[in-house]
Amino acid sequence: MSTAVGVDVSVTPETFTLVNYDAGEIAEIAANLWQRIGLPEGRSLRLEIDETTPLGRANIVSVDPPVLALESGALEDSHRPRCLSRPGSEDVIGRLLFKLGDRIDPAFGEPPDDDDIPLTVSSAWDVYAVGRLSRLGFPNQRQRRLYQFRVRHGFADQVDAVFNQLWNAEDLTWTGLLELSERATNGS
């Protein structure tokens, strides 16, 4: 358990056997991000890590109470198998926490559950989240996100233009995000 101003973070499992992860370090990363992003105080965040798979899926399974589910590969150092990557963890958890913040914010609207969001829209939301994370000073892989966005929307100039809008945006709504994703796909 790690406590920063405004959030208590718990990580399961508390002890890892298949990977060399430290639950305390993961909790500390999440608590720091929570504070930097400016999420509401007085919450308890739970991170459920599935260490049985090296894959890297990560999503929000509950907004209230906030729960993130991550496969162990999502936090792994690409140079050191089974070891935690701090910048990689900040990237993944930070992206999820920005999206969690959007879900908590009534002005954003009501997106469906993660699993019900099409890959096109999901990638647009990722760009919006990671763009904001980069402006907080966390390392980002802008070209990687552009490639992901292009794979989902197409390789065309209007797609890149929408990507730039999403990356630089600060106050989108769910409806606005859907419109931008649609515009990238159809060019209108």
Place this chain on the structure above:
Amino acid sequence: MRKSFPVEDLARDDRFVRVPITERMQDGRQVPREAQGSRRNGGRLTPDRPDAPDAARLLMHGIFVGEVQALEGAGRTCWDFDTTGGGTVGNTSAPEVPFQLKLDMARQCWDEARHTEISCKLSAHMGTELGEFAEATFLYEAACNPDPVLRLTGVNRALEGLAIDVFNTMREFGQICGDPVLEFCEDWMLADEVTHVKMGSDWLRRLTEKDPERRERALEFQRVVDQLFSLGGFRGEEDDSPVRLARRFRELAGFETSEIDELADIARDARAQAEDMSRQNREAAAQQVPT
């Protein structure tokens, strides 16, 4: 310049990190794909996989380091063997090779150098930094055999054969995504790989024409390398194999249908072995859980 260059001495700058294959095989997390139970468990590299862009980036980086090692391997084959015989590779006397074979290897070096440059640019296009992922060196290790026939069989038929399968997979991925850069580059590199495999098939036949025992040793070496390169079922003919055997291109490269069938069997065995090892690793890890 010395003959026979050990893998440990390959030149790399500090961006590159090597992870031994044994390290990966000890990973108890390698659960069978069927058991993963999410919508991503169809392992084939297609855009409808949620992780497809990152899986493609990872594969592209693997192609990049594979090209570097293929260049190093073909370069060594140019140098390690003489046209007059009498040299040594490591502690073993090296058989002579025809000058034309050395020329073919020189041409291959030229191709691999071009592929390396293309792979660098494709990696940048996909948002990958060189060295972002760990490097496995088992490709080069197949290029260290002291017998040129075994080396060519391991490199040009097994390693370059894997390249055919991988490039075809990436070419199809680019095609489906509408990525003209990826599709075009992979298509051109694929054409070169077919030529490289054809070289291996031709030299295997020519150099062992009067030595069936040596040919059998070479084919056995190829089977061993192919099992390794099946990467626990990563390459195979199952529906969920991320990289599929490219039958048509392998036929163009001189593979008999029976050889491709055998390769599919080898890939299935490799997958079964990998899943068995993974199960054992998980059981061992479970016994270490503190109570």
